[in-house]
Amino acid sequence: MSQLITTFQNQQGQFWQALLEHIQISLISIFIALLIGIPLALLLRRYPKLAEVVLQITGILQTIPSLALLGLLIPFIGIGSLPAIVALVVYAIFPIVQNTYTGLSQIEPSLIEAATAFGMNRRERLMKFELSLAMPFIMAGIRTSTVMVIGTATLAALIGAGGLGNFILLGINMNDVSLILIGAISSALLAILFSALLKLLEGAKIKTIVLSFFIGLLILGGSYYRPHRDTHPQITIAGKLGAEPDIIINMYKLLIEQDSDIRVNLKTNFGDTTFLYNALKANKIDLYPEYTGTITSTFLKSPVQSTDPTVVWQKAQEGIKALNHFAYLSPMQFQNTYALAVKTDFAKAHHLKTISDLKNVPDLTAGFDVEFANRTDGNIGLKKVYGLNLNVKTMQSSLIYKALNTGAVNVAEVYSTDSQIKQYGLTVLEDDQNLFPPYQAAPMMNESLLKKYPELKQILNQLSGEITAQQMIEMNYEVNVNQASPEKVAREFLKKNGLI
Incomplete structure (x- = not known):
């Protein structure tokens, strides 16, 4: 327990940001599902045969594994929050449609006949008593969808959408149970909290429920508001999972903000190699540190038959430029091979x-x-x-x-x-027969970014040839074992070596 508390204290800054992202993704998905699901259920009530088909289809969509659904969406809408929200909406619709349709279908036909006899039209019947009678069913569907969405939203971290899943992925990557528990427990508590809030609304009047959802929508919109817009140019730098990429991108940020008027937004623990590469191609991020061996073996599909670090870097630089018009700057000294x-x-x-x-x-x-x-x-x-x-x-x-x-x-x-x-x-x-290829880290970006901000090359190349393998081990140890913040470790190294 003490280790869990210590880890949480050291991760507080990232935790609150991840919690906000998780709530934003979840609530957006629920609101969209409501806007689709309830009108759809009202329409299906008039066409019972069609209703059976639609409910079957939405039920089948819910059985698709979430990881598979995310993978299917990436080629069409990329990575980040959008595919995560689309996937969550798919999962959220079925309980809402099913429960709303069931609630409306359970209303006694005699009540509808009586209302019609009193001269009420379809809209008046719906607003005056049908929705009120069906509301317990509708709210139960919304509660089910909300709990499901909040739990499933942890997978959004796999495609760079952030959220509490970042802690789970990082914990698995670092074999750190405390990080896994922080992500899992927080997600569970969040689901319980929202379920309890919706339970309170089950017996409320329709106007109260609608007003509550409207207030929630306003709060959600307000969470995106930034009162002071920075007039400085901004770029986004992302890093893979783990302490090492986190330390490196913090070094990039410190150097860039010291030596230019550019402001840097960091996306830490953004995902694996594929997601970062695709994000860079789609201009979702501007820059990230990549390894020479990864470029030659994964992207270029032509591993270099050399163990000379300089040769491998040159092949990586030339190949990635020809493939995607990416600029690949000079690497640091250490090899994470x-x-x-x-x-x-x-x-x-x-x-x-x-x-x-x-x-x-x-x-x-x-x-x-x-x-x-x-x-x-x-x-x-x-x-x-x-x-x-x-x-x-x-x-x-x-x-x-x-x-x-x-x-x-x-x-x-x-x-x-x-x-x-x-x-x-x-x-x-020692690899005395030179089997393992060189894997040196260097910043990779679109050439257009360097044309826009040519000063970045000189700034980032200050790290060229810096950081030995032993120094990187020590810094990783400080973050992973001593729970130091990557920003602090990065700053201390740069200060010690006269770079800031």
């Missing part, structure tokens, strides 16, 4: 310094993730280049360090700047 690590006492006992030394140790069990186990610059390369035939156990990357620390595996796939290397006191084996 693949590596093999063992516990230090195991290394001493078996005299291990290089990967080649592993051939002298029989019956080794290795912990790899599925991707590394099947990569040519992973386990396939270890067999071909080093002649290693390891007993491989595949597992989620966040579990590999725990498996190594507990002795479940002897050798682990790691990234060379991971904070866990210091946290668990591991020995990283």
Whole structure:
């Protein structure tokens, strides 16, 4: 519990922003679903046969896995809040339509006949007593949709829409239970709170309910209001999940705002490589740090047959410019590449310094993730280049360090700047046959951004050749283990090295 409280205190700034984003996405989705669902149910009441078909279709849409739905939407409407809202609306409509239709259908026909006899038309019947009688059903549908939407909205973080899901994704990425609990518990409490508020409205008059929803809509609109508009030019910089990208983009922000009149908006823990790349292509963001090896192997689909960092960077720079007209500036010194690590006492006992030394140790069990186990610059390369035939156990990357620390595996796939290397006191084996390609971080952006703000090149290139692997490990350790803020760690490094 104390660890959970400490983590929450250290993450307060990001928490309140994530909470606001979560509420905004959820409420927008609910309001849109209401605007579609209730009129649709009123229309279907007049066409019972059509109603059965529509309810079946909306029910089927709700069975589509949310991750699959988000994936299907990305090619058409990109990433960010829009596809998340569309997906949430799809899930929210069915309970609203079904309950509204059921509530209206349950009204005694004799009441409708009596109202007609008194001269009421369809609209008057609806407003004077039909909606009142159906309201408990309607509110139950809205409550169900609201709880469902708030829970499902955690997945919005996967496509860069923010929200409490950021904490869950970051916690999984860092194997930090406290972060996962912060995201999960907050989402659950939010759902309970809104469910309780809607429960209070179930017995209220229609005017009170409509007024309450109108007030909610005004508050939602007000949450987007920014009273003081900054007249400075602004750019948006995003980073992948994890401490390292977070530290790097904070360095970019500090340098840019010190040496120019540009103001920087940060999107931390924005998502994985694919989402950031697509966001940059769609001009949803202006800049993000990418790794040389990732560009050559993932985007260019042509891994460079060289382990010279300069050659790989040049190929990445030329290739990404030809592919997307992206500018790719000079990289930092450290490489966040693949590596093999063992516990230090195991290394001493078996005299291990290089990967080649592993051939002298029989019956080794290795912990790899599925991707590394099947990569040519992973386990396939270890067999071909080093002649290693390891007993491989595949597992989620966040579990590999725990498996190594507990002795479940002897050798682990790691990234060379991971904070866990210091946290668990591991020995990283030298890649003496140069199997693993260079992965150096450098800022990537549209060429149009550099034309608009040419000063960015000189500002960001101040980090060119800076930051050793050991320095990056130390900074990652400060954020992941000591719970220091990435902004503070970035600022301290830049000050120490005379850059600010």
